[in-house]
Amino acid sequence: MELGRYSIPQLSEPVDLDSDGDLDIVVGTRGEGRLWGFLKILVMATWILLSML
Numbered sequence: 001m002e003l004g005r006y007s008i009p010q011l012s013e014p015v016d017l018d019s020d021g022d023l024d025i026v027v028g029t030r031g032e033g034r035l036w037g038f039l040k041i042l043v044m045a046t047w048i049l050l051s052m053l
Contacts, residue, residue, distance in 0.1 A: 010030050014023040025038040039048045
């Protein structure tokens, strides 16, 4: 599943960002110089994008 496109993606790591027991994804980019978080929402079976920095 593609969650987004970034100019220079650096890395991604599975992390439980919202302490709900499932793994979410943190993405770091050099092109945008930002951290992004994708929260997995089990009830809706979807992902929510968070701009972290």
